[in-house]
Amino acid sequence: MREPAEPVRVRYAPSPTGPLHIGGARTALFNFLFARHYGGAFVVRIEDTDRRRNVPGAEAEQLAGLRWLGLAWDEGPDVGGPYGPYRSSERLALYRSAAEALVDAGAAYPCFCPEGEACAGGCRTLPPAEARARMAETPHAIRLRVPEAAEFVFHDLVRGPLRFRGDAVGDVVLLKRDGTPTYQFAVVVDDHHMRITHVLRGEEHLPNTPKQLAIYAAFGWAPPAFLHLPLILNAERKKMSKRDAAAETIARYRDLGALPEAVVNVLALLGWSPKGTEEVFTPDELVRRFSPSGIGKSPAVFDPGRLRWLNQAHLKRLSDGELARRLRPYAEAAGWLAPDEGEGSDGWARFVAAVRLVREELAFLGDVVPAAAFLYRPDEAVLDAAALSPAARAALFGPEGRRAVAAALQALQARDPAAPWTPEAAAALLAAVKAATGLGGRALFLPLRLAATGREHGPALPDVLAWLGPVRFRRRLERALALAAQMAYNGAERAGEGKPSRG
Numbered sequence: 001m002r003e004p005a006e007p008v009r010v011r012y013a014p015s016p017t018g019p020l021h022i023g024g025a026r027t028a029l030f031n032f033l034f035a036r037h038y039g040g041a042f043v044v045r046i047e048d049t050d051r052r053r054n055v056p057g058a059e060a061e062q063l064a065g066l067r068w069l070g071l072a073w074d075e076g077p078d079v080g081g082p083y084g085p086y087r088s089s090e091r092l093a094l095y096r097s098a099a100e101a102l103v104d105a106g107a108a109y110p111c112f113c114p115e116g117e118a119c120a121g122g123c124r125t126l127p128p129a130e131a132r133a134r135m136a137e138t139p140h141a142i143r144l145r146v147p148e149a150a151e152f153v154f155h156d157l158v159r160g161p162l163r164f165r166g167d168a169v170g171d172v173v174l175l176k177r178d179g180t181p182t183y184q185f186a187v188v189v190d191d192h193h194m195r196i197t198h199v200l201r202g203e204e205h206l207p208n209t210p211k212q213l214a215i216y217a218a219f220g221w222a223p224p225a226f227l228h229l230p231l232i233l234n235a236e237r238k239k240m241s242k243r244d245a246a247a248e249t250i251a252r253y254r255d256l257g258a259l260p261e262a263v264v265n266v267l268a269l270l271g272w273s274p275k276g277t278e279e280v281f282t283p284d285e286l287v288r289r290f291s292p293s294g295i296g297k298s299p300a301v302f303d304p305g306r307l308r309w310l311n312q313a314h315l316k317r318l319s320d321g322e323l324a325r326r327l328r329p330y331a332e333a334a335g336w337l338a339p340d341e342g343e344g345s346d347g348w349a350r351f352v353a354a355v356r357l358v359r360e361e362l363a364f365l366g367d368v369v370p371a372a373a374f375l376y377r378p379d380e381a382v383l384d385a386a387a388l389s390p391a392a393r394a395a396l397f398g399p400e401g402r403r404a405v406a407a408a409l410q411a412l413q414a415r416d417p418a419a420p421w422t423p424e425a426a427a428a429l430l431a432a433v434k435a436a437t438g439l440g441g442r443a444l445f446l447p448l449r450l451a452a453t454g455r456e457h458g459p460a461l462p463d464v465l466a467w468l469g470p471v472r473f474r475r476r477l478e479r480a481l482a483l484a485a486q487m488a489y490n491g492a493e494r495a496g497e498g499k500p501s502r503g
């Protein structure tokens with residue numbers, strides 16, 4: 001596409017019939033990127049004329065979803081703008097006068113056929129005076145008079161030239177019997193009056209385009225440029241069922257702990273391919289690199305595994321402090337941080353340090369709860385013998401394990417309590433235990449890790465011990481020794497042979 005000559009104006013026009021799904025969010029994002037890339041305006045308009053389908057609260061929910069994604073709009077129902085109102089239900093007078101003008105010009109006619117039935121054709125040929133007379137007393141729809149021989153051609157920015165014959169379009173209904181506009185009519189009138197220059201929308205709207213072109217032609221208005229985005233398939237490369245699509249809501253990914261920039265990234269790749277092999281883009285990078293020439297015709301596959309991967313990639317890009325800020329709601333819900341603990345508090349500094357320890361384990365924000373629980377759990381609750389694998393139980397409660405734990409406890413008690421407790425100091429203490437016991441490798445570190453964290457794997461042990469501090473480390477070692485004493489360890493028990501007997 002060449003640089004647009006006029007200022008670009010695009011719109012996202014959802015119907016408030018349900019939550020924001022990935023399909024709608026993808027359309028909104030592509031319009032947003034298009035507007036920002038070309039320095040134009042992004043308009044949000046609510047198509048709510050079909051009152052039976054409107055769901056209370058859906059408009060607010062959809063707008064909240066767009067806001068969470070960071071797709072700020074320049075004009076819309078909540079922020080206003082020079083071409084408002086931005087809800088079609090508030091523009092009914094405009095549609096009626098526009099339809100009236102077409103009837104006056106002979107480009108549209110009243111249809112007196114019962115709603116939902118095909119027009120038998122008699123309405124089309126009624127003499128204008130008779131039609132006018134009946135309009136005053138009989139309920140009627142307004143239909144466009146589409147010349148059968150007409151041809152509607154448009155150049156889709158992705159698909160190239162497309163051609164439709166008038167007889168395939170039919171006499172489109174503009175106004176229904178209740179005086180409300182059809183979707184087709186409202187969209188054309190609104191896009192024209194809002195000076196929309198480019199319409200980017202899903203491929204499922206392709207059959208609407210010739211009908212809308214017929215309406216533009218009847219008014220003598222120049223249509224906007226059209227760009228139809230490819231279908232979205234599910235991970236099995238099948239067309240998404242209604243139920244598939246209904247499950248894939250933006251709120252679901254937000255609640256799972258996806259970062260908005262990762263969701264935006266995954267949505268951008270649904271039909272747009274960047275140049276080069278890079279896949280991880282911030283929203284700003286997307287705005288810079290986005291180009292309609294990168295939009296393809298072939299269907300795009302939505303793979304939740306890709307979202308997981310991209311979310312991890314975006315998490316990695318955040319500083320410890322920024323990541324901790326994003327994780328704060330989870331920390332508060334878990335009771336690790338009080339709502340009044342500000343970013344200057346000790347609690348906050350400890351939380352940032354905890355995030356530094358476990359951040360490698362996070363794919364989604366919510367993963368922080370299981371990942372960091374061992375740090376915040378009370379010292380006497382960290383070790384749950386019943387939850388350990390048989391191998392871990394053997395390593396901790398066997399003679400070598402008990403020896404390692406007892407030696408670590410001894411070394412802790414022997415150290416100068418005034419000496420600073422750093423990862424280096426903790427590592428030196430572990431080295432001293434190694435020298436004193438003659439144990440090394442797994443035989444030394446697994447029982448100590450289990451005692452300190454209750455887990456077999458995790459961050460580097462000296463870093464964990466530094467975070468816990470010598471007092472909590474000591475309590476955890478004491479707790480492990482007490483547990484070992486309670487469990488009359490049966491030397492015959494080996495990995496995989498069931499639960500330990502209790503004495």
Ligand SMILES: [Zn+2]
Pocket residue numbers: 110111112113118119120121122123124
């Ligand atoms: Zn009729």
